[in-house]
Amino acid sequence: MPRHLAPRPLQNRSILLTLASALAFALSACSGNAPAERPPLEGAAIGGDFxxxxxxxxxxxxxxxxxxxxxxxxxxxxxxxxxxxxxxxxxxxxxxxxxxxxxxxxxxxxxxxxxxxxxxxxxxxxxxxxxxxxxxxxxxxxxxxxxxxxxxxxxxxxxxxxxxxxxxxxxxxxxxxxxxxxxxxxxxxxxxxxxxxxxxxxxxxxx
Structure with missing residues (x-):
């Protein structure tokens, strides 16, 4: 293979990281790890000591x-x-x-x-x-x-x-x-x- 067509080590590492990120995202989506639902009254000015x-x-x-x-x-x-x-x-x-x-x-x-x-x-x-x-x-x-x-x-x-x-x-x-x-x-x-x-x-x- 001509030398100018050989993949560079940095390019190889970048490609691997991209693939790993995509795989992690796909696994997360499949497992249903969505953000937890927030309480509907969270932050409301309700309550207090009595x-x-x-x-x-x-x-x-x-x-x-x-x-x-x-x-x-x-x-x-x-x-x-x-x-x-x-x-x-x-x-x-x-x-x-x-x-x-x-x-x-x-x-x-x-x-x-x-x-x-x-x-x-x-x-x-x-x-x-x-x-x-x-x-x-x-x-x-x-x-x-x-x-x-x-x-x-x-x-x-x-x-x-x-x-x-x-x-x-x-x-x-x-x-x-x-x-x-x-x-x-x-x-x-x-x-x-x-x-x-x-x-x-x-x-x-x-x-």
């Missing part, structure tokens, strides 16, 4: 559950339909997730926070929560405390006029948050759907 009251009348802080995933739902115990149904779906999903992945479920704590502190005493939220399972933590507080935590979690609520001071309904946001071990928001849980949908979303994000 202090409320548990069923025994003792103070409960958001920070008490640091290092664990937190499922947070805002509602009220006198709600005639939506709140009980949403909480039922949340806890059905949690229990299904716990059955499938018991070790991971120990890292999740579900919280029910009232938006009706005038009627929802610690005893009332405790009894309400107990209807759905011992894992659900019911929380109440003063009107000022509830207003502060609702604002931190971007939750709307408003009292409707009733037939008497104790007979009224509450309008409120219908949202169930999944918060990470660091206390930051991850995703909304589909409590308006069913337990199966909630379990699937928990399995997607809880690690």
């Amino acid at each position: 202090t409320l009251t548990g069923k025994d009348g003792k103070a409960v802080r958001y920070a008490d559950f640091a290092g664990r995933y937190r499922v947070i739902y805002f509602g009220y115990t006198f709600c005639p339909d939506v709140c009980p149904l949403d909480v039922q779906h949340l806890m059905q999903g949690f229990h299904a997730f716990a059955k499938d992945k018991p070790e991971l479920a120990t890292r999740v704590v579900p919280l029910f926070i009232t938006v009706d502190p005038a009627r929802d005493t610690p005893e009332n939220v405790g009894k309400f929560a107990a209807n759905f399972g011992p894992e659900l933590v019911g929380l109440t507080g003063s009107p000022e405390q509830i207003a502060k935590v609702a604002k931190a979690f971007a939750v709307y609520y408003q009292k409707r006029d009733g037939t008497s001071p104790d007979a009224y309904l509450m309008d409120h946001s219908r949202a169930a948050y999944l918060m990470g071990p660091d206390g930051k928001p991850i995703a909304l849980l589909p409590a308006e759907q069913d337990g199966k949908a909630v379990a699937a979303e928990l399995a997607k994000w809880v690690r």
Whole structure:
């Protein structure tokens, strides 16, 4: 072969590197190593520390559950339909997730926070929560405390006029948050759907 047609060592090395890169890319594509999906609420200004009251009348802080995933739902115990149904779906999903992945479920704590502190005493939220399972933590507080935590979690609520001071309904946001071990928001849980949908979303994000 004429000398001027002989491949140079540098050219050989460049060709090999190009082929190796192409092969690595092809293998990666075949194995499905796509970038992990980012949490839909990542970076959202939702959440923050709070202090409320548990069923025994003792103070409960958001920070008490640091290092664990937190499922947070805002509602009220006198709600005639939506709140009980949403909480039922949340806890059905949690229990299904716990059955499938018991070790991971120990890292999740579900919280029910009232938006009706005038009627929802610690005893009332405790009894309400107990209807759905011992894992659900019911929380109440003063009107000022509830207003502060609702604002931190971007939750709307408003009292409707009733037939008497104790007979009224509450309008409120219908949202169930999944918060990470660091206390930051991850995703909304589909409590308006069913337990199966909630379990699937928990399995997607809880690690």
